[in-house]
Amino acid sequence: MSEKPVLIAQISDLHIKSPGVLAYRRVDTASALERCVAALNAFTPKPDLVVISGDLADTPMAEEYEYLKRLLAPLTLAFVGIPGNHDSRELMRVAFPRAAYAFPAGPLNQSVEIGGLDLVLLDSSVPDRPHGELDAPTLQWLDATLASSPDRPALLFLHHPPFKTGIWHMDRQFLLNAGDLAAVVKRYPRTQLIAAGHVHRAIQTMFAGIPSTICPAPNHAVDLDLAELHEPSFKIEPPAFHLHTWFPGEGFGSVVTHHVPIGNFDGPHPFFGPDAWRPLGSRNGFSAASFRYAVAAVRIRRFSRFALRNSKGGNSKGAWAPFPCRAIAKEWPFASSFNWPRDF
């Protein structure tokens, strides 16, 4: 089993149209995916895998999947995809023929083992219908898959959330046979997370005693209408993806899901250092030079005290360097960012 964390990036609901066509005549989903791909490529450390949890295309049409492949070509990470209600199983099989689908036809279920972690990808789509459902072969396959390696933790991915969110029009098209899913996963404590898409916004809850999430989209969000105020609507909210981080450890380890905004943001800025140290009343703060002088003065004072003490017989082991380093770091934490004594 891997000792380092396994990073699974989840992106969802790409809704790629034909080139030049906007989704809902308003959303440039292709440009949104380009920004998402750039963010994934730039992320450090490099995620081990990207899971695309449904609605890869929009209509769907073969041309949309071809465009999707062109947009995903710059992605430097391996990826797997499962269908959503906007997808076609047949067109996805044609577009991604080398995926390790569990069945030769029908649902596009997959199982991926990565770094001691099992990813179980469930096809919850129902052809030509917006709601989700896991058919009998998929549930049997899930049961057999979870039973096959009981000592490894497993993360489940599917497009339709198996729980209601309070958004009225989405709650009519969630996973209709959620109880069947619960009955299976409750038999296997190795299921550590159920991760869905479909709602285009970040949501967390528990389902069947398992932490469950919905991944936001890189484009538009379903409006958070909890009072049935509007017709089904969307908003352009900050785009994001999820990063599921599995830490090996006792038992099945632990999973932490990070919400990662997509875009260029100011920073990172160090909490400590000359730029951060700006006393009240100082318009421009200290310059870097004056800060270094101040740090050097403290070091000289500290070292003088130490040398004096050492000359009187203290610290006979000669381990002189770490002591003032620790002393300075303790009294003035941001000074520890300097390389002492090389800078001294």
Ligand SMILES: [Fe+2]
């Ligand atoms: Fe969607």
